[in-house]
Amino acid sequence: MTTLHPTTHDVRLVRDEELRAAYDLFGAALLHGPVNDERWERAAGLYAPQRTIGVFDGSGLFGTAMSFPVEVVVPGGAALPTAAVTRVGVRADRTRRGVLTALMRRQLDEAAAAGDVLASLRATEARIYGRFGYGVATRGRTVRIKRNGGSGWRSGAPAGGDVRMLTADEMVPALGAVHERVGLARPGGMTRTRPWWDLGLGGLLQERTLVLAAVHTGADGEDGYLVATVDDSGGWHDRVLVLRDLHATTVEAATALWRFALDVDLVAAVEARLRPLDEPLELLLADPRDCATTAVEDETWLRIVDVPAALAARRFAAAEPVLIAVHDAVRAANGGVYRIADGGAERVGELGGAQTPDLECDVAGLAMAYLGDRAPSELAATGWWRAWSPAATARADAAFGTDRLPWCGTNF
Ligand SMILES: CC(C)(COP(=O)(O)OP(=O)(O)OC[C@H]1O[C@@H](n2cnc3c(N)ncnc32)[C@H](O)[C@@H]1OP(=O)(O)O)[C@@H](O)C(=O)NCCC(=O)NCCS
Structure with a gap:
Protein backbone atom coordinates (compact mmCIF):
# COMPACT_ATOMS: atom_id res chain seq x y z
CA MET A 1 0.00 0.00 0.00
CA THR A 2 1.26 3.50 -0.80
CA THR A 3 1.10 5.63 2.30
CA LEU A 4 0.01 9.19 2.85
CA HIS A 5 2.80 11.69 2.64
CA PRO A 6 2.65 14.04 5.63
CA THR A 7 4.01 17.06 3.76
CA THR A 8 1.38 16.94 1.00
CA HIS A 9 -1.61 15.87 3.08
CA ASP A 10 -3.27 17.47 6.03
CA VAL A 11 -5.26 15.45 8.58
CA ARG A 12 -7.29 17.88 10.64
CA LEU A 13 -10.67 18.66 12.19
CA VAL A 14 -13.26 19.70 9.61
CA ARG A 15 -14.55 23.27 10.02
CA ASP A 16 -18.29 23.97 10.28
CA GLU A 17 -18.45 25.44 6.78
CA GLU A 18 -16.87 22.25 5.38
CA LEU A 19 -19.34 19.82 6.98
CA ARG A 20 -21.76 19.63 4.08
CA ALA A 21 -18.89 18.80 1.72
CA ALA A 22 -17.79 16.10 4.20
CA TYR A 23 -21.32 14.67 4.26
CA ASP A 24 -21.47 14.65 0.46
CA LEU A 25 -18.06 12.98 0.31
CA PHE A 26 -19.31 10.25 2.63
CA GLY A 27 -22.51 9.94 0.57
CA ALA A 28 -20.53 9.59 -2.65
CA ALA A 29 -18.35 6.87 -1.05
CA LEU A 30 -21.61 4.99 -0.39
CA LEU A 31 -22.56 5.67 -4.04
CA HIS A 32 -25.28 8.20 -3.19
CA GLY A 33 -25.79 11.57 -4.85
CA PRO A 34 -25.39 14.93 -3.09
CA VAL A 35 -27.71 15.72 -0.19
CA ASN A 36 -30.69 18.05 -0.74
CA ASP A 37 -31.35 21.02 1.54
CA GLU A 38 -34.15 19.32 3.49
CA ARG A 39 -32.14 16.20 4.25
CA TRP A 40 -29.04 18.26 5.07
CA GLU A 41 -31.00 20.21 7.67
CA ARG A 42 -31.62 16.95 9.56
CA ALA A 43 -28.23 15.38 8.84
CA ALA A 44 -26.28 18.45 9.98
CA GLY A 45 -27.59 18.12 13.55
CA LEU A 46 -25.70 14.87 14.14
CA TYR A 47 -22.32 16.54 13.60
CA ALA A 48 -20.94 17.41 17.03
CA PRO A 49 -18.24 20.05 17.64
CA GLN A 50 -14.61 18.90 17.24
CA ARG A 51 -15.56 15.38 16.19
CA THR A 52 -15.28 15.39 12.40
CA ILE A 53 -11.93 14.67 10.82
CA GLY A 54 -10.89 15.27 7.25
CA VAL A 55 -7.92 14.48 5.05
CA PHE A 56 -7.05 17.29 2.64
CA ASP A 57 -4.56 18.06 -0.09
CA GLY A 58 -4.27 20.90 -2.61
CA SER A 59 -7.47 19.72 -4.33
CA GLY A 60 -9.51 19.79 -1.09
CA LEU A 61 -11.15 17.20 1.13
CA PHE A 62 -10.93 13.56 0.08
CA GLY A 63 -11.43 11.50 3.24
CA THR A 64 -13.62 11.95 6.30
CA ALA A 65 -14.86 10.27 9.48
CA MET A 66 -16.95 11.61 12.33
CA SER A 67 -18.30 10.54 15.69
CA PHE A 68 -20.99 11.85 17.96
CA PRO A 69 -21.08 11.38 21.73
CA VAL A 70 -23.35 8.72 23.23
CA GLU A 71 -23.30 6.33 26.18
CA VAL A 72 -23.23 2.55 25.87
CA VAL A 73 -24.45 0.26 28.62
CA VAL A 74 -21.97 -2.41 29.76
CA PRO A 75 -22.59 -5.52 31.89
CA GLY A 76 -23.53 -4.39 35.37
CA GLY A 77 -25.45 -1.38 34.06
CA ALA A 78 -22.82 1.38 33.85
CA ALA A 79 -23.27 3.65 30.81
CA LEU A 80 -19.85 4.57 29.39
CA PRO A 81 -18.97 7.61 27.27
CA THR A 82 -18.66 6.35 23.72
CA ALA A 83 -17.75 7.77 20.33
CA ALA A 84 -20.48 6.62 17.90
CA VAL A 85 -18.40 6.50 14.73
CA THR A 86 -20.09 7.02 11.38
CA ARG A 87 -19.93 8.88 8.05
CA VAL A 88 -16.61 7.28 7.14
CA GLY A 89 -15.64 7.61 3.49
CA VAL A 90 -12.67 8.08 1.19
CA ARG A 91 -12.97 9.48 -2.34
CA ALA A 92 -12.79 6.65 -4.86
CA ASP A 93 -9.64 8.02 -6.52
CA ARG A 94 -7.80 8.12 -3.18
CA THR A 95 -8.58 4.71 -1.65
CA ARG A 96 -5.98 2.12 -0.56
CA ARG A 97 -3.23 4.54 0.25
CA GLY A 98 -3.70 4.92 3.99
CA VAL A 99 -6.38 7.64 4.19
CA LEU A 100 -8.69 5.61 6.43
CA THR A 101 -5.72 4.56 8.54
CA ALA A 102 -4.84 8.23 9.13
CA LEU A 103 -8.47 9.04 9.94
CA MET A 104 -8.85 6.15 12.39
CA ARG A 105 -5.66 6.94 14.28
CA ARG A 106 -6.55 10.59 14.62
CA GLN A 107 -10.11 9.73 15.60
CA LEU A 108 -8.94 7.40 18.38
CA ASP A 109 -6.67 10.16 19.71
CA GLU A 110 -9.55 12.64 19.64
CA ALA A 111 -11.89 10.15 21.32
CA ALA A 112 -9.38 9.47 24.09
CA ALA A 113 -8.83 13.21 24.59
CA ALA A 114 -12.61 13.72 24.80
CA GLY A 115 -12.83 11.07 27.56
CA ASP A 116 -14.55 8.39 25.49
CA VAL A 117 -13.92 4.97 26.99
CA LEU A 118 -15.35 3.15 23.98
CA ALA A 119 -15.91 3.70 20.26
CA SER A 120 -18.66 1.89 18.39
CA LEU A 121 -19.62 1.63 14.73
CA ARG A 122 -21.53 -0.35 12.15
CA ALA A 123 -19.42 -1.58 9.29
CA THR A 124 -20.39 -1.62 5.63
CA GLU A 125 -17.84 -4.41 5.14
CA ALA A 126 -16.45 -6.79 7.72
CA ARG A 127 -12.80 -6.53 6.67
CA ILE A 128 -12.32 -2.83 7.26
CA TYR A 129 -12.08 -2.15 11.00
CA GLY A 130 -10.42 -5.12 12.74
CA ARG A 131 -6.95 -3.70 12.08
CA PHE A 132 -7.82 -0.62 14.10
CA GLY A 133 -8.79 -2.69 17.14
CA PRO A 173 -40.96 13.41 21.26
CA ALA A 174 -42.91 10.42 22.60
CA LEU A 175 -40.54 7.71 21.42
CA GLY A 176 -37.47 9.65 22.56
CA ALA A 177 -38.86 9.57 26.09
CA VAL A 178 -39.86 5.89 25.96
CA HIS A 179 -36.49 4.84 24.53
CA GLU A 180 -34.72 6.49 27.47
CA ARG A 181 -36.64 4.15 29.77
CA VAL A 182 -36.62 0.94 27.74
CA GLY A 183 -33.74 1.12 25.27
CA LEU A 184 -30.92 0.73 27.75
CA ALA A 185 -32.08 -2.44 29.47
CA ARG A 186 -29.33 -4.74 28.26
CA PRO A 187 -25.57 -4.49 27.62
CA GLY A 188 -24.90 -2.80 24.30
CA GLY A 189 -27.86 -0.41 24.64
CA MET A 190 -27.00 3.06 23.34
CA THR A 191 -28.42 6.46 24.28
CA ARG A 192 -30.06 8.43 21.49
CA THR A 193 -29.76 12.16 21.07
CA ARG A 194 -32.46 14.48 19.72
CA PRO A 195 -30.49 14.98 16.46
CA TRP A 196 -30.46 11.18 16.10
CA TRP A 197 -34.26 11.09 16.37
CA ASP A 198 -34.68 14.05 14.03
CA LEU A 199 -32.59 12.27 11.42
CA GLY A 200 -33.54 8.62 12.09
CA LEU A 201 -37.29 8.81 12.65
CA GLY A 202 -37.73 12.36 11.32
CA GLY A 203 -35.98 11.34 8.10
CA LEU A 204 -38.19 8.25 7.81
CA LEU A 205 -41.32 10.37 8.23
CA GLN A 206 -40.04 12.70 5.55
CA GLU A 207 -39.29 9.90 3.06
CA ARG A 208 -42.18 7.50 3.65
CA THR A 209 -45.89 7.95 3.08
CA LEU A 210 -46.71 5.67 6.00
CA VAL A 211 -44.90 5.14 9.28
CA LEU A 212 -46.59 3.16 12.05
CA ALA A 213 -45.51 3.72 15.63
CA ALA A 214 -47.04 2.30 18.78
CA VAL A 215 -46.30 2.31 22.50
CA HIS A 216 -47.09 -0.50 24.93
CA THR A 217 -48.29 0.29 28.45
CA GLY A 218 -48.01 -2.47 31.03
CA ALA A 219 -48.52 -2.66 34.79
CA ASP A 220 -45.56 -0.33 35.44
CA GLY A 221 -46.30 2.22 32.71
CA GLU A 222 -44.89 2.55 29.20
CA ASP A 223 -42.52 -0.37 28.70
CA GLY A 224 -42.04 -0.79 24.96
CA TYR A 225 -42.58 0.66 21.50
CA LEU A 226 -42.25 -0.16 17.84
CA VAL A 227 -41.78 1.69 14.57
CA ALA A 228 -42.67 0.04 11.26
CA THR A 229 -43.11 0.82 7.57
CA VAL A 230 -44.67 -1.15 4.73
CA ASP A 231 -42.76 -2.69 1.82
CA ASP A 232 -45.11 -3.13 -1.13
CA SER A 233 -42.43 -3.89 -3.72
CA GLY A 234 -43.74 -7.48 -3.96
CA GLY A 235 -47.24 -6.29 -4.95
CA TRP A 236 -50.56 -5.83 -3.15
CA HIS A 237 -50.86 -9.48 -2.05
CA ASP A 238 -47.35 -9.76 -0.70
CA ARG A 239 -46.97 -6.62 1.34
CA VAL A 240 -44.57 -6.86 4.25
CA LEU A 241 -44.62 -4.91 7.47
CA VAL A 242 -40.98 -3.94 8.12
CA LEU A 243 -40.26 -3.53 11.79
CA ARG A 244 -37.55 -0.87 12.06
CA ASP A 245 -37.31 -0.37 15.77
CA LEU A 246 -38.70 -2.36 18.67
CA HIS A 247 -37.53 -2.09 22.24
CA ALA A 248 -39.30 -3.51 25.27
CA THR A 249 -38.30 -4.16 28.87
CA THR A 250 -40.39 -7.33 29.35
CA VAL A 251 -41.31 -10.36 27.26
CA GLU A 252 -44.97 -9.38 27.78
CA ALA A 253 -44.42 -5.96 26.24
CA ALA A 254 -42.34 -7.35 23.35
CA THR A 255 -44.96 -10.03 22.69
CA ALA A 256 -47.79 -7.50 22.69
CA LEU A 257 -45.91 -5.34 20.19
CA TRP A 258 -45.05 -8.24 17.88
CA ARG A 259 -48.67 -9.40 18.16
CA PHE A 260 -49.84 -5.92 17.20
CA ALA A 261 -47.52 -5.98 14.16
CA LEU A 262 -48.75 -9.39 13.07
CA ASP A 263 -52.39 -8.39 13.52
CA VAL A 264 -52.14 -5.49 11.07
CA ASP A 265 -54.49 -6.45 8.25
CA LEU A 266 -53.49 -6.74 4.59
CA VAL A 267 -49.85 -7.73 5.10
CA ALA A 268 -48.47 -11.17 4.28
CA ALA A 269 -45.54 -11.16 6.71
CA VAL A 270 -43.60 -9.12 9.25
CA GLU A 271 -39.87 -8.73 8.76
CA ALA A 272 -37.23 -7.28 11.04
CA ARG A 273 -33.46 -7.00 10.63
CA LEU A 274 -30.85 -7.26 13.38
CA ARG A 275 -33.10 -8.44 16.18
CA PRO A 276 -31.46 -9.78 19.36
CA LEU A 277 -30.30 -13.39 18.91
CA ASP A 278 -32.05 -14.40 22.13
CA GLU A 279 -35.46 -12.89 21.32
CA PRO A 280 -37.76 -15.89 21.89
CA LEU A 281 -40.07 -15.43 18.90
CA GLU A 282 -40.37 -19.11 18.00
CA LEU A 283 -41.50 -19.90 21.54
CA LEU A 284 -44.43 -17.52 21.17
CA LEU A 285 -45.89 -18.95 17.95
CA ALA A 286 -48.32 -21.83 17.53
CA ASP A 287 -46.18 -22.99 14.60
CA PRO A 288 -42.52 -22.09 15.28
CA ARG A 289 -41.74 -22.56 11.57
CA ASP A 290 -43.77 -19.44 10.82
CA CYS A 291 -40.67 -17.58 11.98
CA ALA A 292 -37.70 -17.94 9.64
CA THR A 293 -34.23 -16.61 10.43
CA THR A 294 -32.95 -15.38 7.09
CA ALA A 295 -29.63 -13.88 8.23
CA VAL A 296 -27.36 -13.52 11.25
CA GLU A 297 -25.02 -10.55 11.03
CA ASP A 298 -22.66 -8.41 13.01
CA GLU A 299 -24.52 -5.46 14.49
CA THR A 300 -22.00 -3.21 16.26
CA TRP A 301 -18.21 -3.20 16.24
CA LEU A 302 -16.58 -2.05 19.45
CA ARG A 303 -13.19 -0.42 19.97
CA ILE A 304 -12.09 -0.21 23.58
CA VAL A 305 -10.37 3.17 23.67
CA ASP A 306 -9.38 3.03 27.34
CA VAL A 307 -8.94 -0.59 28.44
CA PRO A 308 -8.24 0.04 32.17
CA ALA A 309 -11.35 2.25 32.46
CA ALA A 310 -13.54 -0.13 30.42
CA LEU A 311 -12.56 -3.19 32.43
CA ALA A 312 -12.97 -1.33 35.73
CA ALA A 313 -16.47 -0.14 34.74
CA ARG A 314 -17.81 -3.54 33.69
CA ARG A 315 -19.14 -5.91 36.30
CA PHE A 316 -17.83 -9.49 36.04
CA ALA A 317 -19.64 -12.53 37.41
CA ALA A 318 -18.24 -14.18 40.52
CA ALA A 319 -15.38 -16.51 39.55
CA GLU A 320 -11.91 -17.48 40.70
CA PRO A 321 -9.31 -14.87 39.67
CA VAL A 322 -7.92 -14.92 36.14
CA LEU A 323 -5.02 -12.97 34.60
CA ILE A 324 -5.41 -11.69 31.04
CA ALA A 325 -2.65 -10.06 28.98
CA VAL A 326 -4.10 -7.47 26.58
CA HIS A 327 -2.15 -6.19 23.55
CA ASP A 328 -2.99 -3.05 21.59
CA ALA A 329 -0.89 -2.34 18.51
CA VAL A 330 -2.52 1.07 17.90
CA ARG A 331 -2.81 2.41 21.46
CA ALA A 332 0.08 0.82 23.32
CA ALA A 333 -0.92 2.41 26.64
CA ASN A 334 -3.76 -0.11 26.85
CA GLY A 335 -1.30 -3.02 26.94
CA GLY A 336 -0.86 -4.81 30.24
CA VAL A 337 -1.84 -7.72 32.42
CA TYR A 338 -5.29 -7.39 33.97
CA ARG A 339 -6.59 -9.36 36.94
CA ILE A 340 -10.27 -10.17 36.97
CA ALA A 341 -11.56 -11.14 40.40
CA ASP A 342 -14.42 -10.44 42.81
CA GLY A 343 -16.60 -8.99 40.07
CA GLY A 344 -14.05 -6.33 39.07
CA ALA A 345 -10.84 -5.90 37.10
CA GLU A 346 -7.62 -3.94 37.42
CA ARG A 347 -4.24 -3.71 35.72
CA VAL A 348 -1.65 -5.56 37.79
CA GLY A 349 1.40 -5.54 35.55
CA GLU A 350 3.11 -4.68 32.30
CA LEU A 351 3.29 -6.95 29.26
CA GLY A 352 6.35 -9.18 29.56
CA GLY A 353 6.63 -8.39 33.27
CA ALA A 354 6.66 -10.69 36.29
CA GLN A 355 2.98 -11.63 36.08
CA THR A 356 2.35 -14.77 34.02
CA PRO A 357 -1.04 -14.45 32.30
CA ASP A 358 -3.61 -17.28 32.03
CA LEU A 359 -4.98 -15.88 28.77
CA GLU A 360 -3.82 -13.43 26.13
CA CYS A 361 -5.72 -11.41 23.56
CA ASP A 362 -5.54 -8.25 21.50
CA VAL A 363 -7.87 -5.34 22.00
CA ALA A 364 -10.23 -6.45 19.18
CA GLY A 365 -10.54 -9.92 20.72
CA LEU A 366 -11.25 -8.33 24.08
CA ALA A 367 -14.02 -6.24 22.50
CA MET A 368 -15.68 -9.44 21.24
CA ALA A 369 -16.02 -10.74 24.80
CA TYR A 370 -16.40 -7.44 26.62
CA LEU A 371 -20.19 -7.01 26.35
CA GLY A 372 -20.80 -10.76 26.61
CA ASP A 373 -21.31 -11.68 22.94
CA ARG A 374 -18.54 -14.29 22.77
CA ALA A 375 -17.12 -16.53 25.48
CA PRO A 376 -13.34 -16.52 26.04
CA SER A 377 -13.31 -20.30 25.42
CA GLU A 378 -14.78 -19.95 21.92
CA LEU A 379 -12.40 -17.10 21.19
CA ALA A 380 -9.48 -19.22 22.40
CA ALA A 381 -10.65 -22.24 20.40
CA THR A 382 -10.69 -20.15 17.21
CA GLY A 383 -7.36 -18.42 17.76
CA TRP A 384 -8.67 -14.98 18.72
CA TRP A 385 -7.34 -15.46 22.25
CA ARG A 386 -4.50 -17.63 23.50
CA ALA A 387 -5.19 -19.75 26.55
CA TRP A 388 -2.48 -21.29 28.69
CA SER A 389 -4.75 -23.32 30.96
CA PRO A 390 -8.20 -24.89 30.36
CA ALA A 391 -9.16 -24.25 33.99
CA ALA A 392 -8.40 -20.55 33.64
CA THR A 393 -10.40 -20.40 30.40
CA ALA A 394 -13.42 -21.83 32.23
CA ARG A 395 -12.96 -19.19 34.93
CA ALA A 396 -12.81 -16.47 32.28
CA ASP A 397 -16.02 -17.84 30.70
CA ALA A 398 -17.74 -17.61 34.07
CA ALA A 399 -16.44 -14.09 34.72
CA PHE A 400 -17.37 -12.65 31.30
CA GLY A 401 -20.78 -14.40 31.11
CA THR A 402 -23.92 -12.24 31.08
CA ASP A 403 -27.61 -13.06 31.68
CA ARG A 404 -28.70 -11.65 28.34
CA LEU A 405 -26.86 -11.36 25.07
CA PRO A 406 -25.72 -7.82 24.32
CA TRP A 407 -27.62 -5.90 21.67
CA CYS A 408 -27.68 -2.27 20.60
CA GLY A 409 -30.84 -1.82 18.52
CA THR A 410 -29.87 1.68 17.39
CA ASN A 411 -28.85 2.24 13.79
CA PHE A 412 -26.28 4.98 13.27
C1 LIG B 1 -13.58 1.57 3.44
C2 LIG B 1 -12.74 2.80 3.07
C3 LIG B 1 -13.11 3.94 4.03
C4 LIG B 1 -11.28 2.42 3.19
O1 LIG B 1 -10.48 3.58 2.99
P1 LIG B 1 -8.94 3.48 2.47
O2 LIG B 1 -8.39 4.85 2.59
O3 LIG B 1 -8.90 2.81 1.18
O4 LIG B 1 -8.31 2.55 3.58
P2 LIG B 1 -6.72 2.39 3.86
O5 LIG B 1 -5.96 2.68 2.60
O6 LIG B 1 -6.34 3.18 5.06
O7 LIG B 1 -6.68 0.85 4.17
C5 LIG B 1 -5.97 0.28 5.22
C6 LIG B 1 -5.94 -1.20 5.01
O8 LIG B 1 -7.27 -1.71 5.03
C7 LIG B 1 -7.53 -2.42 3.82
N1 LIG B 1 -8.92 -2.14 3.43
C8 LIG B 1 -9.48 -0.91 3.36
N2 LIG B 1 -10.76 -1.02 2.95
C9 LIG B 1 -10.98 -2.34 2.76
C10 LIG B 1 -12.11 -3.06 2.32
N3 LIG B 1 -13.26 -2.44 1.99
N4 LIG B 1 -12.02 -4.41 2.24
C11 LIG B 1 -10.85 -5.03 2.57
N5 LIG B 1 -9.74 -4.36 2.97
C12 LIG B 1 -9.81 -3.05 3.07
C13 LIG B 1 -6.54 -1.88 2.83
O9 LIG B 1 -6.31 -2.79 1.79
C14 LIG B 1 -5.34 -1.64 3.67
O10 LIG B 1 -4.70 -2.88 3.90
P3 LIG B 1 -3.09 -3.02 3.84
O11 LIG B 1 -2.58 -2.08 4.91
O12 LIG B 1 -2.86 -4.45 4.16
O13 LIG B 1 -2.70 -2.60 2.48
C15 LIG B 1 -13.02 3.26 1.61
O14 LIG B 1 -12.76 2.18 0.75
C16 LIG B 1 -14.44 3.73 1.38
O15 LIG B 1 -14.73 4.91 1.49
N6 LIG B 1 -15.37 2.79 1.03
C17 LIG B 1 -16.74 3.11 0.72
C18 LIG B 1 -17.51 3.69 1.90
C19 LIG B 1 -17.51 2.79 3.10
O16 LIG B 1 -17.70 1.59 3.02
N7 LIG B 1 -17.29 3.41 4.26
C20 LIG B 1 -17.28 2.72 5.53
C21 LIG B 1 -18.51 3.07 6.24
S1 LIG B 1 -18.70 2.06 7.70
Missing part, protein backbone atom coordinates in the same frame (compact mmCIF):
# COMPACT_ATOMS: atom_id res chain seq x y z
CA TYR A 134 -12.52 -3.01 16.51
CA GLY A 135 -14.21 -6.36 17.16
CA VAL A 136 -17.79 -7.53 16.64
CA ALA A 137 -19.45 -6.91 20.00
CA THR A 138 -23.14 -7.43 19.23
CA ARG A 139 -24.94 -9.44 16.57
CA GLY A 140 -28.49 -9.71 15.34
CA ARG A 141 -30.73 -11.86 13.17
CA THR A 142 -33.14 -11.01 10.39
CA VAL A 143 -36.50 -12.67 10.92
CA ARG A 144 -39.52 -13.06 8.70
CA ILE A 145 -42.75 -14.18 10.34
CA LYS A 146 -45.44 -15.15 7.91
CA ARG A 147 -49.05 -14.55 8.83
CA ASN A 148 -50.52 -17.98 9.06
CA GLY A 149 -54.21 -17.15 8.65
CA GLY A 150 -53.82 -14.53 11.37
CA SER A 151 -50.99 -13.87 13.73
CA GLY A 152 -50.66 -17.51 14.87
CA TRP A 153 -49.77 -16.94 18.51
CA ARG A 154 -49.46 -19.94 20.80
CA SER A 155 -52.22 -20.05 23.38
CA GLY A 156 -50.40 -19.40 26.63
CA ALA A 157 -48.02 -16.84 25.09
CA PRO A 158 -47.80 -13.86 27.44
CA ALA A 159 -50.39 -11.18 26.79
CA GLY A 160 -51.64 -8.04 28.43
CA GLY A 161 -51.31 -4.30 28.60
CA ASP A 162 -52.37 -1.83 25.96
CA VAL A 163 -50.86 -0.94 22.58
CA ARG A 164 -51.59 2.64 21.47
CA MET A 165 -50.70 4.00 18.04
CA LEU A 166 -49.10 7.44 17.79
CA THR A 167 -49.79 10.22 15.33
CA ALA A 168 -46.89 11.38 13.17
CA ASP A 169 -46.53 14.55 15.25
CA GLU A 170 -46.33 12.60 18.48
CA MET A 171 -43.68 10.15 17.35
CA VAL A 172 -40.32 11.89 17.80
